Amino acid sequence: MKYLPVPNETKDLNLIRVNSFVPEGRAEHNAILVDKKLYFHGGWFWNGTVSRSPINVLFYLDTSIPFTISDKSLMPWIDHSSIIGAINRTGAPACIDMFKASIFFIGGDYSVNAITKFDTTIQQWSIPSISGPIPLSGSLKYVPCVSLGNEIYIYGGNTSISAMNKLNTLNLSWSILSYTISSSKTQGYSATLLNDLILYIGGTNKLQANHLI
Numbered sequence: 001m002k003y004l005p006v007p008n009e010t011k012d013l014n015l016i017r018v019n020s021f022v023p024e025g026r027a028e029h030n031a032i033l034v035d036k037k038l039y040f041h042g043g044w045f046w047n048g049t050v051s052r053s054p055i056n057v058l059f060y061l062d063t064s065i066p067f068t069i070s071d072k073s074l075m076p077w078i079d080h081s082s083i084i085g086a087i088n089r090t091g092a093p094a095c096i097d098m099f100k101a102s103i104f105f106i107g108g109d110y111s112v113n114a115i116t117k118f119d120t121t122i123q124q125w126s127i128p129s130i131s132g133p134i135p136l137s138g139s140l141k142y143v144p145c146v147s148l149g150n151e152i153y154i155y156g157g158n159t160s161i162s163a164m165n166k167l168n169t170l171n172l173s174w175s176i177l178s179y180t181i182s183s184s185k186t187q188g189y190s191a192t193l194l195n196d197l198i199l200y201i202g203g204t205n206k207l208q209a210n211h212l213i
Contacts, residue, residue, distance in 0.1 A: 021079035022072055023059055030094040032103055034120050036064040037078075041105060041118075042089035054088040054109070057081045058118065085125025087116060093145035095152045097169045104152060104169065107140025114140075115167075132174035135165055142187040146198050153177075153198060156186025156205075 029043025037060040045053045062076040069075065080086075092108025103118045114134060117126050139157040146153045152167040162184060164177040189203025 021077050023077060028090040030092055032094045032096060034096055038063055039103060042092060044090050054090050056086040056088045058086050083123055083125060091141040093143055093154060095145040095147045098150040106145060109141055128172050130172050130174055133176055134174055144191040146191050146193050148193060158187060162186060
């Protein structure tokens with residue numbers, strides 16, 4: 001919420017700025033904080049039946065501006081849906097590069113391209129060309145990713161293979177670190193970076209595209 005200054009003769013008035021963009025509720029989107037901006041992308045709208053409507057909207061919440069959550073129309077939302085290049089993507093992980101400038105959106109449902117990148121500095125989408133053993137289409141969904149330096153780590157996915165995939169964001173290449181990780185829970189887990197170690201907790205291996213989570 002912002003109160004705009006008014007002339008002295010109208011000091012008894014307070015003008016409240018209301019944002020024209022207010023996001024609708026959604027599910028299976030991702031969210032990532034970059035320089036005090038909380039970016040949201042993808043997901044789907046529930047239409048009241050058994051079907052879903054995937055979306056490609058990108059927007060952020062400016063957390064550098066004080067706000068309350070009592071009225072979301074007064075929160076500092078910024079809409080980036082007019083920027084060309086976003087694609088429909090649900091259940092996809094999102095990670096930042098080592099320069100804290102570009103967001104990599106990886107895998108998920110409905111995605112034509114395995115990876116898209118959004119440069120938050122110049123506000124531009126791109127589709128990077130990635131070499132190496134590219135994960136199977138649709139396999140990297142309902143999983144988090146972890147950024148460590150110039151590398152992004154993603155374990156498992158919508159697959160029975162307990163593989164650790166690594167994406168190098170500098171030379172834009174995939175590699176597989178191991179097929180012998182003991183955990184059989186390849187989806188729906190949490191992944192936390194702790195002193196250069198990744199702590200995996202919980203999860204399942206039975207999530208499907210039509211499950212509500």
